[in-house]
Structure formats: C-alpha cells, structure tokens
Amino acid sequence: MNYLARKISFYVVALWAALTLNFLIPRLLPGNPVEILIQKLAARGPITPELRNSVELLLGDTSNDPIFVQYVNYLKGIFAGDFGVSITYYPQPVVEIIAQALPWTIVMIGIGTIIAFVVGITLGMLAGWKRGSWLDNLVPVTTMFQAVPYFWLALILLYVSAVQFKIFPVSGGYSYTGAGPSWDWDFISSAIYYGTLPALTIVISSFGGWLLGMRNMMVSTLSEDYIVTAEAKGLRPTRIMMAYAARNAILPSVAGFAISLGFVVSGSIVTEQVFSYPGVGSTLLQAVNNNDYSLMQGLFLVITLTVLGANLIVDLLYTVIDPRTRARS
Structure with missing residues (x-):
C-alpha cells in the first residue's frame, strides 16, 4: 500500500510540473494569438474596435494580467474541461479538435x-535462447532500421508500396467517397487500409531496438x-x-515501453505529415505554426497524460511481474 x-x-507531482511547463512554454513563443486571428479576419473586412474586443474575449486574452492570475485561470480551465477556442480551426473549440x-x-x-513491442520481444527472446542461429545473426540487420529516421523510412515505404506498386494509398486517413467518419464497416475498413502504411513505418523502425x-x-x-x-x-x-529466462529478461523492456510512447508520439509528427x-x-x-496557444496546450496535456498514465500502469505491472520490487518497497 x-x-x-x-x-x-x-x-501527481509530475503532472503538476507538466501542467506548469505546458502553461509557460507556449507563452515564451513570439507572436500573439489575438493578432494572428485578427489578421485572418482582416481578409474578410475591416476590423473595428468592437470586433477586436470580441476576439479578445472569445480567446480569453489575459496577456495584460499578472502571470500568476493567468496561471490560476489556466488551471481552472483545465480542470473544468475548457481548453478554449482554436485559432487554427476557428471557431471550433479545442476539445472538439482533439476528440x-x-x-x-x-x-x-x-x-x-x-x-x-510484441514482435521485437518475441524475436529477441528466440534470438537470445538460440544464440548463433540464423535469427541471432539477423539482429544487426533489424537494428539498422532503428537508426533510420522516421521520415526517411516513411518516404521509402511510400514510394515503393504506394507509388510503384500501388498497394496502399499515397495519403489521407480514409476514403473521402463516403459521408465521413462513422462506425459502419465501410469506413472502418477504409481507415484500416489507409492507416496500415503509417503504422508499418512505426513497426519497422521500432521493433529492432526491442529485439x-x-x-x-x-x-x-x-x-x-x-x-x-x-x-x-x-x-x-x-x-x-x-517462465525463468524470459520473465526476468523482459523487465527492462517493460520499464522502457511506456517511456518510448513519448518518443513515438513526437516522431509521428513527421510521419503524419509525410502521409x-x-x-x-x-x-x-x-498549432505551432499558427501560435495557437489553446490548441498547443490541449494537445501537450493529452500527450502528457497519456505518457504519465502509461508509465503508472507499467510501474504497477512491474510489481506483478517482479514481486521483489514490491517486497523491497
């Protein structure tokens, strides 16, 4: 206990630190979200003082308030589930965009x-058990893929499987012939088809390290x-x-699995751009390109919660796999 x-x-302390950094980092970037949105609206017509004031109220512009007041209001909004309105996708709320x-x-x-993880751990277990086998000799080849950048591997797979052989689509997340995202099989099968190649990029570039x-x-x-x-x-x-060898050998990999989620999410930025x-x-x-503070903070918060939650689950799972950890505590 x-x-x-x-x-x-x-x-809990780590979450508070992440929330604080999430508040500070976007405000260190140059630019003003209100001015960015005003520039977009200026293309549609003249900007009146009333319109500027309405934009400031809509975006919750508190740049003139003391930093502590901004921080308190930021925390209140987070716990209330109100992440504000996105500039990039104005006037859509940040919560809807993230959803x-x-x-x-x-x-x-x-x-x-x-x-x-599963493929790498399984092959690594067999390679370690059968030292000197053909699988063990393939380890340097598989780990070579880990050194290849995501975007480079994504471009190669895109050229070979989508451009040359036309096995997978070149871009997108689903077929746009339908009405849009839904739970029917046509859309789900389309999403699986379009997501296979991006997911394959992650698998090929990651499993060698686990192996x-x-x-x-x-x-x-x-x-x-x-x-x-x-x-x-x-x-x-x-x-x-x-029961004896693999159960103990897998412990460091289980501990590193949750940590790797953060690196995979950051690497997916480039991968998603390619596809x-x-x-x-x-x-x-x-959001970064448009200095969209609200959207950046919402996305950073989701990523942080995901990584912290995964680490907590893995820490608890670690005590089940290795009871000695619980005994020493």
Missing part, C-alpha cells in the same frame, strides 16, 4: 507500438544460477525459456 501511495504521489484527431493517433500509434534489448538480456539471464538449477532439475526447455494522416501530430504542427 505504501508503494502504491508513493507512486501515485510521484505522478477528432486523437482516435486516429491512438489507433495508428497504439497498434503500431504494441505490434513492434536487441531483449536478446542481450536473455543472453545475460541464461548465465544465472537459477537457470542452471532449472536445467539440472530436468525442466522442459520451453518452460525454462518462458497527410489526420492525427495528433499533424494537428500539433498546425
């Missing part, structure tokens, strides 16, 4: 990351005394590999 309380306390973009990234990033890490940990674990004892007892090789995929990465890039 004390272990759980300490973990939750740590993540539209988040499912695309969750499906593509989430499924791609899970597949890369190498798991393989090295398996080799190290197989030299431990309890493995020798299990072999001396005459246990089946499959049981030794799964014109309607996810969080593309939306965040548009």
